[in-house]
Amino acid sequence: MEKAICQYALDRVMLYLRNYGVEPSPEVCRRALTLIDECLRDADSAACDGPGAMPGGVLAMVFDRLPEVFSLPDLDLPVQRPPIRRGSIGYGPPV
Amino acid sequence: MGLPYDLNAVSSAVSVGGRWQLVATVRRFLLAALVLGQTLVATWLMLRVLPYHGGTWIEIGLAGLFAILYAWIAVGFWTAVYGFVLRLAGGDRWSLARRHSERDLALTPLTRTAVVMPIYHEPVQRTLRGLRAIYRDLERAGQIEHFEFYILSDSRDPEVWLEEQAAWQGLCNELNANGRLFYRRRTLNLNYKSGNVADFLRRWGRRSRYTVVLDADSLIGGDTLIRMVRLMEREPRVGILQTAPGVVRGRSLFARIQQFANRLYSPLFATGLAGIQMGDAAFWGHNAILRTDAFMAHCGLRKLPGAGLFRGPILSHDFVEAAFMGRSGYEVWLEPSLGASYEESPPSLADELSRDRRWSKGNLQHLWIMLRAPGLRFAHRMAFFNGIMGYLSSPLWLLFLALTTVEAAQLALMPIDYFPDDQPGLFPLWPEWRPGLALTLALTTVTMLFAPKLIAWLDALIHRRARSFGGVFRTLVSVVVETVVSVLLAPIKMLAHSAYVLGGLFNLSLRWAGQNRTEETRWREALVSQAPGMAIGLAWSAFAWYLDPLFFLWSLPVAVPLVLSAPTAVWLSRVRAGQCLCRLGILCTPEETAPSRLLQDTDDEESLLPPLGQLTRFEEAVLLPAVNAMHCSLARSHPGRLRRETLQTLARRCLDRGPGALDRAELSHLCRDSDTLAWLHHAAWRSDPDTWWGRKLAQAVAS
Numbered sequence: 186m187e188k189a190i191c192q193y194a195l196d197r198v199m200l201y202l203r204n205y206g207v208e209p210s211p212e213v214c215r216r217a218l219t220l221i222d223e224c225l226r227d228a229d230s231a232a233c234d235g236p237g238a239m240p241g242g243v244l245a246m247v248f249d250r251l252p253e254v255f256s257l258p259d260l261d262l263p264v265q266r267p268p269i270r271r272g273s274i275g276y277g278p279p280v
Numbered sequence: 281m282g283l284p285y286d287l288n289a290v291s292s293a294v295s296v297g298g299r300w301q302l303v304a305t306v307r308r309f310l311l312a313a314l315v316l317g318q319t320l321v322a323t324w325l326m327l328r329v330l331p332y333h334g335g336t337w338i339e340i341g342l343a344g345l346f347a348i349l350y351a352w353i354a355v356g357f358w359t360a361v362y363g364f365v366l367r368l369a370g371g372d373r374w375s376l377a378r379r380h381s382e383r384d385l386a387l388t389p390l391t392r393t394a395v396v397m398p399i400y401h402e403p404v405q406r407t408l409r410g411l412r413a414i415y416r417d418l419e420r421a422g423q424i425e426h427f428e429f430y431i432l433s434d435s436r437d438p439e440v441w442l443e444e445q446a447a448w449q450g451l452c453n454e455l456n457a458n459g460r461l462f463y464r465r466r467t468l469n470l471n472y473k474s475g476n477v478a479d480f481l482r483r484w485g486r487r488s489r490y491t492v493v494l495d496a497d498s499l500i501g502g503d504t505l506i507r508m509v510r511l512m513e514r515e516p517r518v519g520i521l522q523t524a525p526g527v528v529r530g531r532s533l534f535a536r537i538q539q540f541a542n543r544l545y546s547p548l549f550a551t552g553l554a555g556i557q558m559g560d561a562a563f564w565g566h567n568a569i570l571r572t573d574a575f576m577a578h579c580g581l582r583k584l585p586g587a588g589l590f591r592g593p594i595l596s597h598d599f600v601e602a603a604f605m606g607r608s609g610y611e612v613w614l615e616p617s618l619g620a621s622y623e624e625s626p627p628s629l630a631d632e633l634s635r636d637r638r639w640s641k642g643n644l645q646h647l648w649i650m651l652r653a654p655g656l657r658f659a660h661r662m663a664f665f666n667g668i669m670g671y672l673s674s675p676l677w678l679l680f681l682a683l684t685t686v687e688a689a690q691l692a693l694m695p696i697d698y699f700p701d702d703q704p705g706l707f708p709l710w711p712e713w714r715p716g717l718a719l720t721l722a723l724t725t726v727t728m729l730f731a732p733k734l735i736a737w738l739d740a741l742i743h744r745r746a747r748s749f750g751g752v753f754r755t756l757v758s759v760v761v762e763t764v765v766s767v768l769l770a771p772i773k774m775l776a777h778s779a780y781v782l783g784g785l786f787n788l789s790l791r792w793a794g795q796n797r798t799e800e801t802r803w804r805e806a807l808v809s810q811a812p813g814m815a816i817g818l819a820w821s822a823f824a825w826y827l828d829p830l831f832f833l834w835s836l837p838v839a840v841p842l843v844l845s846a847p848t849a850v851w852l853s854r855v856r857a858g859q860c861l862c863r864l865g866i867l868c869t870p871e872e873t874a875p876s877r878l879l880q881d882t883d884d885e886e887s888l889l890p891p892l893g894q895l896t897r898f899e900e901a902v903l904l905p906a907v908n909a910m911h912c913s914l915a916r917s918h919p920g921r922l923r924r925e926t927l928q929t930l931a932r933r934c935l936d937r938g939p940g941a942l943d944r945a946e947l948s949h950l951c952r953d954s955d956t957l958a959w960l961h962h963a964a965w966r967s968d969p970d971t972w973w974g975r976k977l978a979q980a981v982a983s
Contacts, residue, residue, distance in 0.1 A: 193969045196981040201965060204905045244974075245966035260909045263452035264459045267428070272485035272573075274478055276580035277604055280653040 194221045194247050201248075205257045213255075220254045221247055300374050304558040307362070308659075311556055314358050319351040322724065329718045331691060338687050345680040352673050353728045355666075360545070360732035363552030364739055372555045376521065377507075377617045380514055388510040390426040394488040394572070395505070398476040400434040400469075402496040404443045408451055410499050413881035415455055420877070421502035426509070428488065429457070432476050433465040438948040441465055442897040442911065449910045463914070467952065473565070474581055474597035485576050495566035498525070501620025501878045508569040508618065519575065519610030520602060522561060522568040523621035524550035528871045528879060530625050532800065533861065534632070534852035538625035540867040541762050544749060545736040550616035559611035560659030562667075565598035567621045571610065575601070578608035584648055588787040589641065596642025599667055600649055603660035607653075620878060622871070628801045628853035629769065630809060633776045640671040640780040671784075674777030681838060685823070692827040715830075733759050748870035758867045768848050771841040775813045801853035803846070810845040817842025894979045898939050898947060901957065902973075903980065908961040915954040927956045935963050938972035 198217045199209055207213060224246040251257075326346045327334045334343050366372045397411055411429065418424045431448055435441040448463040455461065466479055477493065485491075490512055492505060500523070508521055515521075524546060527539035554561060579601040581594045594600055602612045626632040649656075650664035737759050740746045749755040821839035825832040841848070851857060861867050871879055895903065901911045918924065930950050933941050942950065950956055964973035 188969070190969070193974075193978070197965065197977055200977070200981050201905070242966075242968050244968060248962070248965050260906050261453070261458075262906075262910050262913050263449055263457075264462070265914055266462050266464060267459075267484060267487060269483050270486040272482060272576050274482060274580035275577040276582050277578060277607065278654050279582060280584065280649055 190243050191221055191225060194224070194244055197244065198247060198251065201251070202255060202257075205260075207255065207257070216254055220250060224250065300558045303374050304556070304560065304659075307556050307558075311355070311358055311362070315351055315354040318354050319347055322350045322721065323347040325717060325721050325724075329714055329721055330687075331712060333712070338683055338690070342680065342683050342687065345676055345683065349673060349676055349680065350725065350728075352669055353725065356549075357728045357732060359552035359556065360548045360735055361552070362555050363548035363550065364735050366551050366555050367547065367739060367743065371617060372551065374558065375554065375617065376511055376515055376518065376613050376615050380511070385507065385510045385514070388513050390423055390506065390509050391490070391513065392426060392428065392488040393490040393492060393505070393509050393569070394428050394430060394480075394484065395492045395494065396430045396432055396477065396480055397494040397496065397498070398432040398434065398473050399444070399496045400473070400476075401437065401440055404440065404447050407496045408444075408447045409884065410497065410882055411461075411494075412451055412455065413878050413884075414494075414500055414502070414505075415457060415461070416881050417502035417878045418505060419455075419502070421506055423502065423506050424460070427460075427505070429461045430480060430484070431461075431463045432480050433463070434469045434473075434476050435465065436469070436948070437944060438951050439897050442901050442951060445911060445914055446897065446900065446907055449907070465914075471581065471593040472595065472597070474594065474601070478580070481572065481576050485572050488572060491570045491572045491575070493566050493568055493570065495623060497529075497624035498566050499528070499620075499622040499878060499882065500567060501876065504618050504620040505569075511615070512569055512571060515611075515613075517609075517611050518559075518613055519571045519578075519605040519608070520561075520563045520568055520612040521618075522563055522612070522614045523618040524554075524614060524616040525564075525567040525621045525623040526869075526871065527625045528622040528869070529882065530627070531855045531858055532627040532853050533855075533858040534629055535625040535627045536858040536862065536867045537762050537765050537852070538632075539869055539871075540749070540758055541766070542625070543869040543871070544740060544755070544759070545733060547616060548732060548736050548739055550614065554614040554616050557614060557659060557663070559613055560606055560657050560663075561602065561612045561614035562660075562663045563598045563602035563605070563612060565596075567623060574605065574608065574610050578610070579604045584645065586648055589645055589784055590648040594642075594649075595645055596639060596667075599643075599646060599660075599663055603649070603653070603656045603664070606657045606660050607655045620876065622879070627799065629772070629849045630801050630805065630853070633773070636671070636773070636777060637780050637783075640777060641784040643667040643671055644781065644784045671777050671781050674774045675781050677774050678778045681820075685820070685827075688824070688827050688831045692831075730763060733763055745870070748868075748873050750865040750868035750873065754865045754868065761861070761866060765852070767837065768841045768844065771817075771838045772810070772813055772845045772848065774838075775816065775842065799853075800855065801849050803850055806846040806849040810849055813842045813845045817845070894983055895976070896939070898951070899976060901951060902960045902964050903977065905961070908957060911951065912954040912957050915952050915957055917954050924955075927953050931956045931960050931963075934960060935967070935973065936971070938976070 195217060198221070199214075202213065202217070203209065221243075224243050228243045228246055323343055323346060326343050327339075330339045330342060332339050334340055371378060395414070397407075399407055408431070411431070415424070415429060418427055431444065433441055433444050435444060444465070445463060448461070452458045452461050464480070464483075466476060469475070471478065477491075481491070490509055492500070492508070494500070504523065508523070512518055512521055526546065527535075527542040530536045530539040581597055581600060583593050584590050605612050626635055646664040647668055650661050650668070737746075737755060740749060740755060741752060746752045746755045749758065817839045821832060821835050821843070824835040824839070858867075862872065875883075900907050902908060918927065927950065930942060930946050934947075934950065939947060950960075965977070967973040967977070969975070969978060
């Protein structure tokens with residue numbers, strides 16, 4: 186049976202939150218459901234056209250509003266490189 | 281350039297060090313006398329064996345080739361004997377390690393040292409698990425704060441470098457190594473590995489006094505790294521300190537044979553070589569520590585200005601860097617007593633030959649530097665010659681066999697020529713056959729080839745190492761197995777190396793790629809790649825039979841291995857065969873019988889990355905928030921209007937039709953732009969369920 190859009194939205198929100206390390210507690214589920222409920226109510230069929238344009242629809246709206254509903258933790262990114270201390274390579278006489 | 285350590289504190293070491301040149305000269309003269317004397321006698325015997333005693337051009341050629349090849353073998357033999365004697369005396373008292381007491385070394389403060397691992401399309405998880413083991417070992421040694429680690433990638437395939445970056449992130453988190461373990465990928469691969477290291481040095485070379493260079497399969501124990509740094513601190517004249525890495529982690533029969541040979545024979549050869557080269561040793565490109573400022577100041581590699589092979593970037597950089605370091609007045613030492621330094625063997629003959637193809641071209645290129653670079657030490661020119669001969673000996677051997685066949689054919693098919701090549705005088709030259717002398721000469725040569733193996737076995741008995749190889753008897757059986765296989769491999773390698781040398785001299789292009797370190801050789805692949813050798817072996821032995829049954833018998837040691845080359849290649853690549861012998865206690869090595877904590881760590885199969893599920897590394901990079909943020913932080917923002925338009929078009933195509941709609945270069949282009957990668961992440965999570973990314977997310981939810 187084809188899933189309803191709300192099921193897709195809930196699955197996706199919970200997956201997203203899990204990737205941020207947010208545990209799916211009852212409280213988190215309730216807030217996610219509330220977010221989806223609001224988005225279903227407000228959704229219009231926003232067009233998605235042209236390079237650079239974001240997809241529209243309920244799911245887009247859910248993910249637009251998600252940071253307002255959940256305070257996502259900062260991602261701990263490793264330091265890619267230390268401060269640069271440039272040096273030069275010396276070349277001997279030509280061979 | 282200022283020397284980094286207080287010279288007063290190391291004055292005694294320096295005065296000892298100052299006298300090594302005299303010892304080295306004596307040792308080298310003795311070696312030269314032994315090799316040349318023995319070669320002269322053997323060549324004289326060879327001339328006695330030849331029917332016309334060198335009276336024809338073919339026989340002169342045969343004797344000349346024989347002399348070169350015999351001298352080459354004699355160098356190896358006497359190097360092993362030197363090593364045996366030095367080890368019998370308790371080690372070389374002139375070596376770096378013997379100059380300082382354990383107490384003095386322990387009191388030597390450490391300084392910041394960079395550990396760099398250049399990689400290029402290597403198996404990511406396996407490679408970084410090795411780096412993780414090194415890191416953990418240094419942590420156990422309690423000195424991690426003095427070391428920084430750099431993964432220097434040259435990988436081009438986005439699936440590979442995205443995985444490298446994700447694994448690096450995982451490793452940083454797992455080891456709590458944020459700020460100590462760094463990752464850099466060059467987007468422009470210039471000058472192969474040496475260019476990658478030079479790129480690192482230009483950016484961060486002034487951060488650390490020493491740089492430890494690793495290969496993708498390198499392992500070095502924490503205590504060894506610490507000891508290397510302290511030795512460098514105590515020996516300010518030393519520019520490069522090279523360890524003698526042991527081969528480990530072999531699983532296939534081929535790799536286990538290589539690692540057994542390395543672990544049993546290498547102590548002799550490495551000790552002998554170190555005793556002869558002393559402060560003029562070579563750099564092998566990895567498992568070594570460099571004095572960073574000296575290396576930067578003197579070891580830049582210019583492109584070769586000649587023609588063909590001798591034009592363009594230097595392919596094999598390490599020997600050249602050692603020679604340049606020597607030219608600048610610094611010493612280069614090989615120190616075999618530094619344990620816990622390891623590398624891996626290629627898993628199959630095909631992989632080793634593939635590596636040899638690159639190395640042969642690189643070594644041949646050294647001919648230009650050997651002959652033309654000004655100011656190099658004689659010992660380093662000899663090191664170049666040694667490297668060149670490592671490959672050039674194969675076509676010389678092939679030529680020797682060809683001339684032998686021509687000689688045999690002339691004797692069998694043509695009437696005897698009593699006045700060959702304008703034999704002067706009235707008296708004819710009677711051809712003589714001396715099969716007894718020929719056999720003696722052949723046996724002498726074989727002894728020279730195989731005696732080091734038995735000496736190594738004896739060395740293992742004397743130094744009570746045989747138990748770690750499976751016991752006295754099993755070690756001897758292993759030596760026999762290894763010898764049989766090396767006899768089978770020698771003609772195959774001879775033929776392949778001859779082709780590589782010819783290809784190198786004609787400057788045929790080659791592909792520079794990472795090694796396969798895991799897969800077995802398939803029958804079809806072996807039959808196709810070994811078909812020329814099998815055909816030559818069959819044709820040659822048939823011709824030998826046609827000429828003379830006795831010559832046929834002489835041809836068999838070369839012809840039979842060639843005919844069997846395909847099954848040999850397949851059989852040797854089998855992991856099951858290697859493990860079967862392992863269970864029988866054959867070809868065991870100390871690292872297999874009693875693995876150190878460092879090696880046990882590499883067997884920790886715990887993945888550096890979360891399981892992929894149904895996502896590729898690119899899909900991960902787009903979808904997973906932490907991974908996407910990490911990739912964005914490593915990528916750059918490209919503000920140009922045209923580039924932005926191109927990237928937006930690519931991103932739109934990728935959003936609508938998935939990554940399959942982009943080729944590898946387009947994907948790579950896209951992943952290198954932080955704005956586009958971030959845009960794709962947001963757009964993919966917003967996608968409707970019936971879109972490509974919507975379906976992918978549904979799969980991720982389901983898994």
